[in-house]
Structure formats: structure tokens, C-alpha cells
Amino acid sequence: MQNRVTRGRPANLPTFPNQFMAIFVYPLSIWGGVLLGGAWTGLSLVLGATLYPLLELLPLDNGKGATGQASPRHFRVLLYAYLLVHLLTLGAVCRLVGVQPLPWWQSLLLALSLGTMTGSVGFAAAHELIHSRVRHERILGQVLLAMNGYLHFRIAHVSGHHVHVGTLYDPATARLGESIYAFMPRAIVGGWLSAWQIESARLQQQRQMLWCHGMIRDLGWQMLVVMAAWGLGGGPGVGLWFVQAACAIALLTSVDYIQHYGLQRLVLSDGRLEPVSPRLAWNTDAWLTNRILFNLGRHSDHHTLPHRPYQELVSAQDLPQLPFGYFAMILFAAIPPLWRQIMDHRAILVQATARSRLLTDAARNRRV
Numbered sequence: 001m002q003n004r005v006t007r008g009r010p011a012n013l014p015t016f017p018n019q020f021m022a023i024f025v026y027p028l029s030i031w032g033g034v035l036l037g038g039a040w041t042g043l044s045l046v047l048g049a050t051l052y053p054l055l056e057l058l059p060l061d062n063g064k065g066a067t068g069q070a071s072p073r074h075f076r077v078l079l080y081a082y083l084l085v086h087l088l089t090l091g092a093v094c095r096l097v098g099v100q101p102l103p104w105w106q107s108l109l110l111a112l113s114l115g116t117m118t119g120s121v122g123f124a125a126a127h128e129l130i131h132s133r134v135r136h137e138r139i140l141g142q143v144l145l146a147m148n149g150y151l152h153f154r155i156a157h158v159s160g161h162h163v164h165v166g167t168l169y170d171p172a173t174a175r176l177g178e179s180i181y182a183f184m185p186r187a188i189v190g191g192w193l194s195a196w197q198i199e200s201a202r203l204q205q206q207r208q209m210l211w212c213h214g215m216i217r218d219l220g221w222q223m224l225v226v227m228a229a230w231g232l233g234g235g236p237g238v239g240l241w242f243v244q245a246a247c248a249i250a251l252l253t254s255v256d257y258i259q260h261y262g263l264q265r266l267v268l269s270d271g272r273l274e275p276v277s278p279r280l281a282w283n284t285d286a287w288l289t290n291r292i293l294f295n296l297g298r299h300s301d302h303h304t305l306p307h308r309p310y311q312e313l314v315s316a317q318d319l320p321q322l323p324f325g326y327f328a329m330i331l332f333a334a335i336p337p338l339w340r341q342i343m344d345h346r347a348i349l350v351q352a353t354a355r356s357r358l359l360t361d362a363a364r365n366r367r368v
Contacts, residue, residue, distance in 0.1 A: 020075075020311075022291040023082050023125075026117035027089045033113060034096065041102075042109030048116045053328040056286045075311045076137075079294075082125050083140055090118065090147055090244075091232055097240050098233025111240045115247025118148050123252045124293040130154045131306050146225050148248045151218035152195035160194040162306055166265035166280040167273060176262035176347055179336040184253050251330075258282060258329045259299050262347025263320065266358055278304050279354055283316045286325025297326065320350050 026044055033043035093114055097107055122144055129141025130153075138154075145151045157172070164170035171190025174183045199214045229241040263280045265273045278300035284290075289297045294310040296302070300320075301313045322329055323342060333339045 019291050020078055020294065022288065023078075023121045023294075024085065025292065026121050027085050030089060030093070030110075030113055030117060033110070034093070038106065039109065041106050042113055044113035044116050045109065048120070048327065049331065052288055053325070053331060056288045056325040056327060058287075060287045072309060072311075075309060079125055079128060079137075080140070082121065083144060086118070086122055086125070086144065086147070090114065090241075091228075094229050094233040094237035094240055096233070097236040101236065107236065107240060108243065111243035112247050114240070115244040116251065118244055119248030119251030121292060122148065122248065123150075123153075123255075124296050126153075127157070127296070128294050128310050130158060133307055142221075146218075146221050147245075148252075149222055149225070149242075149245045150249055150252070151221060152192055152215060153252075155195035155198050155214060156191040158306075159198045160191070162276070162303065165260060165276055165303065166263055172256045172260070173263070174257045174261040175264075176344065176351075177340065178261075180254060180257050180333045180339070181336070183257050184250065187253050187256055188249065254330045254333060255296070255326060257333055258322065258326065261343055263350060266351075266355055268358070274354075274358065276303065278316060278319050279350060282320045282322045284322040284325050284329075285315050285317075286322075286327075289325035289327065293326065297322075320346070 029044040029047055033041045036043070093110065097110070102110070126141045126144035129137045129144065132138055132141070142151060142154055145153050161170055161172045164173075166173055171187045171194060174180075174187075196215050202208075203213055226238060226241065229237045231237075233240065259282055260280060261282065263282070265276070265280065268274055281299035281303050283300050284297035286297060295313040296310075298313040298315060300316040301308065323346075324332075332342055
């Protein structure tokens, strides 16, 4: 297994982000559920748990064979368009439940359906934007994170996860044998604590005052978001916002769980940890996962070059591969015995291969 992802600008790239237009399936299904009413308000939730995993089994083109030169501006415009649709949908639904009271079960279904959009496409878009080298795009990414009450993710992910991935210091790396139910509270609480520690260290290093602490500023922005939900829909609007945020956070944490499960950095002969490498992430070329989540399944390449735009991420067939796309893998993760049967032997093989290569390299260096 080669531990490398091709660097530089890929030669064959799509000319327009047609394949990523699938991101609008989520808001369309939410509005379809709203218009149909009744149990249909849970349409997006049901589709994500049934139809989408099945669709990924279809042998459709996953974009690897696309030709032409990319137009980066088109791909960024698509991100901005989604952000606008995201904000309008979230705001409109909060307003809807405020002016048109629904039965509690219908409001719950609607909130959970909304959470599937904000927790999948929403977090994927935010993830792309907070890694941008452009300041205004990072701000837009923070706006999306604030919509789910998860602003600290920008700190915990960029300055924490990408540095400590594959170690016990990274709460977003799931350990071999750890169930998703044990991982989720550890990752959520650990991510918040990690962001607080990172910001505190920055403040101390730069000798800034407490009110410059990013986590404290974030708390103020989150309060404004809750106030906006109250202004749009009163108590029902705030309730819906909290439920969709909880659903979105659970969905994000589930994706974190499957992306690095059981992959740990090894200890070198001199006692140091091996450097961050592409083998520390699970990859998938499942077409729907990558089209809806901005190529998030090409995760090794993302960890190799975090600032690389989503449309330029390349496939990594010679690196750890998930047997199915994210939609199916999240369902399997919900059943720990089934998950371990599917994934544990794969993770053990990846670790054993990496350890063997490490020993071989060490022996070769000693001979030299």
C-alpha cells in the first residue's frame, strides 16, 4: 500500500460543477415535505436512511474520468449559492413553525429532516470554507457553523484535528473497538475542550485580554443566532433550531467516526510519532457521498493538502478504503457488532501494513 496522494493540480477536471448540483436535493426534499404536510415532513430523514444508501450501489461515474480544465470561480459560486439556500431554508422553517403551529410529532420530523441537511451538506460546505485561504470565505464558513451552534469546530478542526489526527490527543479520531455511542460524547466534549485550550494558548502567547478569546466571542454570536430564531418563530422556532442543531452535530460526529476509525499513528524508533500521512483516513469514491458532501470522501487528499479546493481532490485507490459510502456506513455504525465485523479487520490490516513498512524502512536505514 503506497502512502502517498498525488500532489499538484490534477490534469483532468470538470469544467462546471454539474455533478455537485446534488447538494440541492436536501433543501428540495425538505420543502417537498413541508408542502405535502403530515408525515411527509420527515421526507429528508427517511430518504437519507433508505434511498440514498441504495443509490450509492449504482455504478455511476464518480467524477474520476471527467475531462476539461476547471473553472474555480464556478465551484465557489456553487458554495455561495448553497449557503444562501441554507440560510433561507433554515430561517423560513423557523418562521413556519412560529406562525403555523404543527403537531409536536410533525414539528419533530421537520426539525430532524432539517438537521439532515444542516448536518450533511451544511457542515460539508462549512468545512470547505473554513479551510479556505480567503478571509471572507472563512467568515462564511463560520456563519454556517453558527447556524448549528458549533462555531468552535473551526478551531478544534483546523488547529486541533489536522495536527493531532491519529493520536490520543485527537478527540475526533475513533479508536479501534470504540462504538459510535462511546465516541460521540467523547468527541463532542473533547472537541469543545480542545478548542478552548487552543484559544487559551493563543491568548497567552499573544498576550491578549480575555475578551479576545475566540470561544467567548463565539458564544456571543451563538446567542444572536438563538435570538434570531426567537424573532422568526418564537418558542417553537427556538425549539426547532435546537433540535435540528443537535441532529446536525450528531450527524457530523458520525462522519468523524467513520473517517478515521481505528487508524493510529505509530511510534518511531526514536520515540516520536510518525508524521501525519494520507493512510490515516478512510476514503470512498461512492458517487452520492462525494457529490453531496463536496468530495469529502476523498479524505486522504484533504489531509495531505487541507487548502486544496474540493473539486480538485483526487481519488486514493491505494489508501484505506471504506466498503460503502458514508450513507450506508453511518447506518452500519449504529449497530456496533455489525460495524466491528465490517471494519475491524480492515483497520488492523492497515495498521499492520504500516507497521511492517516502518520496520522495513528502519532496517534499510540501519544498513545504509
